[in-house]
Amino acid sequence: MAETVTPTVDDTPPPASTRRERRGWYIYDWANSAFQTTVITVFLGPFLTTVTKLAAGCELGAKTCDGFVYPLGIRVAPGSYYPYLISLSVILTVFVLPVIGAIADRSTHKKRLLGGAAFTGAGATILMAFVTGDRYLLGGALFLIANISFGAAVVVYHSFLPQLGGPDERDGISSRGWAIGYLGGGLLLALNLVALTLLDEGDNPQRTLDLARWSIVSAGVWWALFTLVPLRWMREHPSAAALAGGGGNVVTEGFRQIARTMREIKAYPLTLFFLLAFLVYNDGIQTVITLASQYGTEELRLEQSTLVITILLVQFLAFGGALSLGALARRIGAWKTVLLSLVLWTGVIIAAFRLPAEAPVPFMILGAGIGVVLGGSQALSRSLFSQLIPVGKEGEYYGFYEISDKGTSWLGPLAFGLVFQLTSSYRVGLVSLLIFFVVGFALLAAVPIRRAIVAAGNTPPRVL
Numbered sequence: 260m261a262e263t264v265t266p267t268v269d270d271t272p273p274p275a276s277t278r279r280e281r282r283g284w285y286i287y288d289w290a291n292s293a294f295q296t297t298v299i300t301v302f303l304g305p306f307l308t309t310v311t312k313l314a315a316g317c318e319l320g321a322k323t324c325d326g327f328v329y330p331l332g333i334r335v336a337p338g339s340y341y342p343y344l345i346s347l348s349v350i351l352t353v354f355v356l357p358v359i360g361a362i363a364d365r366s367t368h369k370k371r372l373l374g375g376a377a378f379t380g381a382g383a384t385i386l387m388a389f390v391t392g393d394r395y396l397l398g399g400a401l402f403l404i405a406n407i408s409f410g411a412a413v414v415v416y417h418s419f420l421p422q423l424g425g426p427d428e429r430d431g432i433s434s435r436g437w438a439i440g441y442l443g444g445g446l447l448l449a450l451n452l453v454a455l456t457l458l459d460e461g462d463n464p465q466r467t468l469d470l471a472r473w474s475i476v477s478a479g480v481w482w483a484l485f486t487l488v489p490l491r492w493m494r495e496h497p498s499a500a501a502l503a504g505g506g507g508n509v510v511t512e513g514f515r516q517i518a519r520t521m522r523e524i525k526a527y528p529l530t531l532f533f534l535l536a537f538l539v540y541n542d543g544i545q546t547v548i549t550l551a552s553q554y555g556t557e558e559l560r561l562e563q564s565t566l567v568i569t570i571l572l573v574q575f576l577a578f579g580g581a582l583s584l585g586a587l588a589r590r591i592g593a594w595k596t597v598l599l600s601l602v603l604w605t606g607v608i609i610a611a612f613r614l615p616a617e618a619p620v621p622f623m624i625l626g627a628g629i630g631v632v633l634g635g636s637q638a639l640s641r642s643l644f645s646q647l648i649p650v651g652k653e654g655e656y657y658g659f660y661e662i663s664d665k666g667t668s669w670l671g672p673l674a675f676g677l678v679f680q681l682t683s684s685y686r687v688g689l690v691s692l693l694i695f696f697v698v699g700f701a702l703l704a705a706v707p708i709r710r711a712i713v714a715a716g717n718t719p720p721r722v723l
Contacts, residue, residue, distance in 0.1 A: 276423045276494075281432060283492025284423060287416050288440030290485035291377065294384060294409055295548075296444030297451060297478040301570050304341050304553040306471040307390075307398050309464075311337040314393035319464045330396060338557060338685075342676030344399050345549060348406045352661070359411045360658025363418050364651060370490050373415040377486040380408030384479030387472060405479075414661045416489075418654040421645045422496040426712075426720040429642040430593050434585030437638035438578045445574030447481050452567045459564070529711030530647040534659060536706060537640055540601055540699025543692050544636065546671025547607070547629070554611070555622060558685035565619040569626035576630025584635020592723040593639040594708045600636035601700040603628070608693050612686055646712045646719065671695060 313319060315326030315337050327334050335343060359376070363369050383405035390398040424432045451474040460466045524531065552570070555561045588596040607629055614621050641660075648656040671692055678688040712719040 279492050280494050281423055283489040284416070284419055284432075285436045285439045286485060286492070287373070287377075287489040288436045289443030290482050290489070291409065291412065291416075292440035292444030293447045293478040293481040294380065294405070295440075296448050296570065296574060297481075298384060298405070298475050300548050301448065301552050301567055302451075302471045302474050303402065304550060305556045305566075306468065306475065307341050307344075307395065307402070308337055308553060308557070309468055310390060310393060310398055311340045311395040314395045319468070328395060330399070336680050338553075339676040339680045340395065340399070341553065342550065342672040342679075344402055345406075345672040346670075346676070348403050351403065352407050352410050355407055356410050356414050356661050357655055357658035360414045360418065360654035360656065360661075363415045363654030367495060369415055369418065369495060369654075370493060373412055374486060374490050376408050376412035376415065378483055380405045380412060381479045381483035381486070383408065384482065385476050387475045387479070390472060410661050414654060414658045417641060417645075417657040417661065419493065419496065420641070421648065421650075421653050426646060426718050429645050430585055430588045430639060430720070433642035433645075434581050434588075434635065434638040437634050437641075438581040438585075441574045441577040441581065441634055443481075443485070445571055445578070447478060448567065448571050448574060451477065452564070452571060455564055455567060527647075527649065527715055529706065529714050530656070532702070533644065533647055533706045533708070533711060536699055536702035537644065537660065539695055539702060540604075541637075541640065542671045543608075543695030543699065544604065544633070546675060546692055546695070547604075547611075548633075549672060550675055554685050554689065559614060559616050559618070559622060561617070561619055561622060565622065569619075569623045572623060573626045573630040573633065576627055577634035580631040581634030581638050584632070584639060587635075588639050589722065592720075593643045594703075594706075594723045597636055597639050597643065598700060598703060600632045600639075601696050601703070603632045604636070605693065605696045605700075607632075608689065608696065612689050643708070646717055647715050648717075649715050650717070 309319070311328055312324045312326070315324055315328050317324035317326050317337070324337050327336060328340060329335070330340075359372070363372055366372060383401045386401055387398065390401065420429060420433060423429075454474070455470055458466070459470055552566045555566045555569075584596055584600065607625065610625050610628070614625065644656070644660055645653070674691045675685075675688040678691050679685060682688070708723050709719050712723075
């Protein structure tokens with residue numbers, strides 16, 4: 260791929276960061292991972308699908324449902340409603356997140372942006388307490404607000420990473436943040452597992468539904484509470500553009516900046532090529548994470564407690580996996596480590612297709628395998644992308660990055676939902692995800708990563 264410009268490599272060291280500041284940055288991963296784990300990965304899919312089935316006229320606890328719902332007059336099968344919502348949320352974030360990133364780059368108060376987005380998302384999650392009966396439309400609207408706010412907060416959060424360490428430090432910083440996030444998400448999930456075990460009544464589906472709803476609410480409370488720590492410990496690192504902005508309107512300047520970036524982004528074709536690869540393979544990863552609980556309940560007919568235990572297993576193994584792959588990246592490089600993880604993800608999809616129904620142990624073993632590769636593939640992708648961003652445009656570029664990160668994938672859920680609606684088979688829908696890992700691997704392997712970093716004006720790490 261031809262390069263249109265040859266930027267000068269920037270050897271200026273990043274602003275010094277303190278240990279306390281880095282710990283504050285890690286804690287936000289601890290805070291928001293509760294939403295990703297408890298809400299997106301475990302409870303919301305089955306919960307909202309059950310509420311949608313009630314709206315379609317099906318009985319509570321029914322395993323099959325021949326009815327339909329009609330949001331905005333569109334005929335939708337209850338099993339497809341949640342995947343379609345995920346796709347809709349991403350279509351909306353395509354317009355929101357890059358602008359949020361541009362505003363963050365122009366603002367001298369990025370922490371306020373982080374707090375505003377986080378508290379909005381946490382508030383919408385807490386309001387899920389009112390999604391009772393057949394209020395599937397309210398549940399869908401609150402999910403859209405929460406998921407878009409989640410993505411907006413993560414864009415601002417990610418934009419701090421290049422300012423916390425140099426090129427050789429970021430893989431470790433990112434891996435530690437992701438690992439601590441898995442611990443936080445896993446701890447809240449463990450507490451919800453205890454509540455589910457002690458309070459659930461196997462022959463009372465309404466009690467199970469209520470416990471799922473309050474578990475979702477607990478994630479919103481957790482998210483809001485622990486967000487206070489990074490807002491206290493982290494420091495502002497305004498860019499030169501933000502400091503030169505004077506008293507101008509950062510929102511207006513943000514929109515202008517994103518327009519300029521859209522015109523100028525062709526100057527970094529290798530960064531775009533990496534982003535394309537990430538959007539493809541991470542779409543597959545996020546679809547597996549987001550729809551795993553729905554696949555387990557609807558296709559494999561597993562109990563909710565089995566799903567929670569499996570996801571809990573994934574969380575704690577992902578803590579070690581993120582640190583282990585981070586250590587491997589120090590030896591062979593982040594780029595090669597991510598490529599290796601994609602090979603393992605392909606094996607995960609094939610194994611998931613062959614899982615027998617009503618067999619919790621094989622499902623848990625597969626979950627253990629996911630945990631080993633999950634954290635590392637995501638953490639190293641995040642740090643690798645930080646090397647490809649022109650200085651001062653971290654928020655904008657992470658806005659594009661976040662479009663397919665942490666629950667905002669869209670092609671995978673859309674393909675999964677369409678295949679299910681056509682075939683009524685979740686297994687066939689799962690097979691459609693293989694293409695994301697195969698194509699993503701091929702695209703990432705084709706990126707000349709060292710040349711891409713230099714082209715963005717940055718200093719490459721010693722090992723890639």
